[in-house]
Amino acid sequence: MSLRLSTVILPVRRWQQGGREQWVRAEELGFHTAYTYDHLSWRTFRDGPWFGAVPTLTAAAAATSRLRLGTLVTSPNFRHPVTLAKELISLDDISDGRITLGIGAGGTGFDATALGGEPWTPRERADRFAEFVPLLDRLLTEDAVTEHGAHYSADEARNIPGCVQRPRLPFAVAATGPRGMRLAARHGQAWVTTGDPKVFESGTPEESRAAIGGQIERLGEACAAVGRDSAELDRILLTGFTPDWAHRLESVDAFVDFAGRHRELGITEIAVHAPIPDTDFAADQKTFERIATEAPAQLG
Template sequence: MTSDPREPTPPLADAPPARADAAPRVDVMMWPTAPWREAKADWLRAEELGFGRAWLFDHVAWRDLRPWFDAYATLAAAAAVTSRIGLGTLVTAPGFRHPVTTAKAALAIDDISGGRFSLGVGAGGNSSDVRVTGEGPWPPKEKADRFAEWVTLVDTLLSAEETTHHGPTWSAENAWTGGALPRIPLTIAGTGPRGIRLAARYAQTWVTQDVGDPKAQVEALDAACAATGRHVDRLMLLGTGDSRPLASVAAFRDCVGRYTEMGFGAFVLHWPRADGHFRADMRVLEAVAAEFNAPR
């Protein structure tokens, strides 16, 4: 099958939107910073606490955290030892991941997990990822162009058994991935007009953070979804900005109330760390899980 970024594959059929009064789903962002012999217990605990999905940032390196293990290798290990919790990247970016190898890794983890994987993708920033591999940074328009073509090709690779594509940036020659429909769910991060339109066309879930102007972004997504005739779920990554959703259970309730009014039905909390920006008390996370995650 040959893909053309100007003629994207048709969007998948979608489930109806969740009821407005449905309980929010609570997810957790894990950290690939400990050896697996130590980290395994945290993934099992996340499943025991009933979180809907456990995500990982996908970077070569991030801030000053050392070590920083590969996201896909870690998710494969987590898939093998868990049985219920969803898994995903939040997010993979084109800066150091080729569409073919990304799709191959996603399909493998989805198989290991028994269909529990969601591929979260985003354009990425001009972080150390693009410098450490000798790529980028790119001007904003070029970065957006690269990402749009990347998403289109990944969508095809996940949906078709074999793909050939020759585009401005990305190529695939008889790439056998064994993709099939229904395609692995895509979660797309986007705050600008092009990223939001990509989410409206391809994503099962759109994700943003509690910085900037989420309300304006939601309005743009509503307009883009109206144009495509699709429903896209909304996921909010909390705690990136100044909010402290794990300061107390009440603080988390306040966040949920504020963003539920904007149409968000799922929220991501960072697994507590002992220091730094994401420092938090594990007992608060456990209390949030007890209130919001059970029973299901």
């Protein structure tokens, strides 16, 4: 099974002060996709520069020509399907069909309260996600949509001419619970995991891989329930949140070992954060670039 190698570029650099160069370099290094987070702010980066995902990806689309681009991930925390669809159709057009939408239910971080409301409970997030994804699917595939839901509505929302990619740009659905898995099975072209958060805190590498293997099995069950072959979905691992990740960017061999073990589980794409000095994503830039250029050949 082939394994794609992608990267995640956090939007922390001004475009004219190293931001543009990161995206151009990602294309030069041969990454399959370069993603960015879609947050208003995030964790320890809250008190520093943090730019918007859609404008950043628009600029990246203009600066590159082959590299796929995407969010990892967008959530309903501060998005509405109608306005998001319009932005995505525009972005897909500007990039000439190189956009993937990573999408998840969101969490309880800064995004959850930035608009002045109370954070949603896990059930509320799941309920909203269950409405958000199908409506967004319709908005990206139909010229005009009217729908009235409990959380999201559209009234003759027009989205002409639609996406360059047909029938629409691909969804990479981040999910581990049963409701999210069903959304991935019905609407996803890919599925995203960061592993098991509980195992990340106190588990072993073996337990982490077992947990991811279990998630992939449940994805297969969700696909079977809707009459879909799970092999149709790419399976993306966003790295940095599993107990076996420590030191994996210290050498090409260490990364290849990590990636190979996850490929055996059924992972088809691994996304690695571009190094940011003095953060949890610190790594040697030269080694990171060697991994980008040498690891794919070793992984086959």
